[in-house]
Amino acid sequence: METALRIVGMALVTFFTRYAMIALVGREPSALFRRWLRYVPAALLAALIAPAALASPAAANVHVRWIALGVGALLAWRTRQVLPTLVGGLVTFWVLSAL
Amino acid sequence: MELSRQVRRGTLADFRRGLVATAPLVPGVVIFGLLYGVMARQVGLSPWEAWAMSLIVHAGSAQFTALGMWASAGTGAIVLTTLAINLRHLLMGASIAPYLTGLRQHWRSLLALWMSDESYAMAITAYRQGTGSAAYFLGANVGIYLAWPASGLVGALLGMALPDPARYGLDLVFPLAFLGLLMAFIEDRKTAVVAVAAGLLAIVGSQLLSGQWHVLIAGLLASLGGIVLEEVERAWRQR
Numbered sequence: 001m002e003t004a005l006r007i008v009g010m011a012l013v014t015f016f017t018r019y020a021m022i023a024l025v026g027r028e029p030s031a032l033f034r035r036w037l038r039y040v041p042a043a044l045l046a047a048l049i050a051p052a053a054l055a056s057p058a059a060a061n062v063h064v065r066w067i068a069l070g071v072g073a074l075l076a077w078r079t080r081q082v083l084p085t086l087v088g089g090l091v092t093f094w095v096l097s098a099l
Numbered sequence: 100m101e102l103s104r105q106v107r108r109g110t111l112a113d114f115r116r117g118l119v120a121t122a123p124l125v126p127g128v129v130i131f132g133l134l135y136g137v138m139a140r141q142v143g144l145s146p147w148e149a150w151a152m153s154l155i156v157h158a159g160s161a162q163f164t165a166l167g168m169w170a171s172a173g174t175g176a177i178v179l180t181t182l183a184i185n186l187r188h189l190l191m192g193a194s195i196a197p198y199l200t201g202l203r204q205h206w207r208s209l210l211a212l213w214m215s216d217e218s219y220a221m222a223i224t225a226y227r228q229g230t231g232s233a234a235y236f237l238g239a240n241v242g243i244y245l246a247w248p249a250s251g252l253v254g255a256l257l258g259m260a261l262p263d264p265a266r267y268g269l270d271l272v273f274p275l276a277f278l279g280l281l282m283a284f285i286e287d288r289k290t291a292v293v294a295v296a297a298g299l300l301a302i303v304g305s306q307l308l309s310g311q312w313h314v315l316i317a318g319l320l321a322s323l324g325g326i327v328l329e330e331v332e333r334a335w336r337q338r
Contacts, residue, residue, distance in 0.1 A: 002174060003148050009178035010165060011155040017185040019211035021192030023204070028193055032326065037186050039325030042284040043297035044183045044318035048164065049277045050298030051305040051313070065271060072275040076282040082160070083127050085279030086134060086272065093268035 061097065068093035108202070109232025117221065117238025121246075124217050128243060129250040131159055135166070136254020138272055141264050142169040146255035153248035157215065160280055161185050167273040172311035179315055191219045195236075198226045202233055213240035215247070289328050297321030 021029065029037070072089030079085065132153070139149035144166075156162055161184040165177050172180075192211065199207050210233065214222075218239035225231035264270060285291050297317050304313025 003144065006165070006174050006177055007148065007152045007155065009174060010152070010158075010161065010181040013178055013182040014156050014158050014161060014185050014188070015212055017182065017188035018192055018214045019208055021189050022196045022199055022207050022211045024196075029189060034190065035326055035329060036322060037190060038286070039290060039293045039322035040183050040186050040318065042281065042290045042294045043321040043325070044180065044314065045164070045277060045281040045284065046294035046297040047301035047304075047314045047317035047321065048168065048180070049274070049281060050301045053274070054302060065268075068268065068271055069274060069278075072271075072278050076275075076278040079279075080282045080285070082163075082276055082279035082283060083131060085282070086275045087130065089271055089275040090268055093271055097268070 064093060064096045067096060107232035109234025111234070113232045113234035114238040114241075117218075117225075117235035117240075118242045119238075120221055121217065121239055121242030124243065125246045128159075128217070128246040132247050132250025133254035133257070134272060134276075135159065135162060136251040136256070137258035137261070137269065138163070138166050138254075139251070140255050140258030140261075141269060142166050144169075144255070146252060146259070149255035150248055150252040153251035156181070157213065157244060157247060158185055159215075159247065163273070163276050164280070167277065168311055168314075172314075176311040176315060183315070183318060188214070191216075191223075195219065195223055195226070198231060199233065206233065210236055210240065213237075213244050215240065215243045218243045289325055289332075292328060293321050293325040296324055 021027075068089045071092040072085045075088040076085040135153070136146070136149050139152070140146070144152070152162055152165075158181070161181045164184055165181055168177060168180065191214065195214075199210065202210075218236070221239040222231055222236040225235050261267060261269070281294060285294055297320075300317035300321055301313050304317050307313070308316070
């Protein structure tokens, strides 16, 4: 039930963000609002990651993990895309684990 | 001007053109979708729940972010975070809306419902080049939509077979995805400063507040700080 509520809630707010401006044709969001929107995803994602990044659990192959995350960070910085970061980091982990 | 912006409904051929044009993007969507499905299983969703989320939310970045906080956050925080991650769609909608005037409201809502980052980018490019139409936009939407929920379901069904996810490095998926997502949204020095400020605020907030509310509060304060930063910069220049 909780899961269904979450999924439906996510769907509703997502549809709202996609439809709001298309429904109200001719009405532009205010300049201030536009400027604010530019910062929201970066701020939110950083706030989400930072506390979790501090708490690094001890794992058996911790070095391999850090190297994989390092490669991911490099790819994230250079490509600014999710997919190369994910695939590059995971492949690094798999290759180093297999060695 | 008015004529160039006049709505073009397009033809079946335009629809097919839009659909086919998504083909180069589909492998990326499928890989992301498979990983989404596997990770949905790891945080405790059933394959059908994972599939349902992709079917009706259809927003990869937001879905990944939600999974990353699934166990630790409540429904309110997850829905609000989804809203915040997807606020960029308001800007996308505002930029494409002028091309959709004259379409019936139910068509406009359908196009909005399926608008993904990828299909928006394709449609707005076509519109600006003068080759866009509602049918082309619909084709691009459908192309991405065919790939996303299906790959999520396959990933979720495969994900069941993994007894020890950390062995396969799956515990790295969320940190890696978040790194990529964050960098995708850091456009210049100001967004970088805002991100650092948000991170620091969240670390302090997580010590003071329970649940995941420190994420939203830090995100809100830091993003408003971005506007303050712009104003300070402007005042500095005019000095």
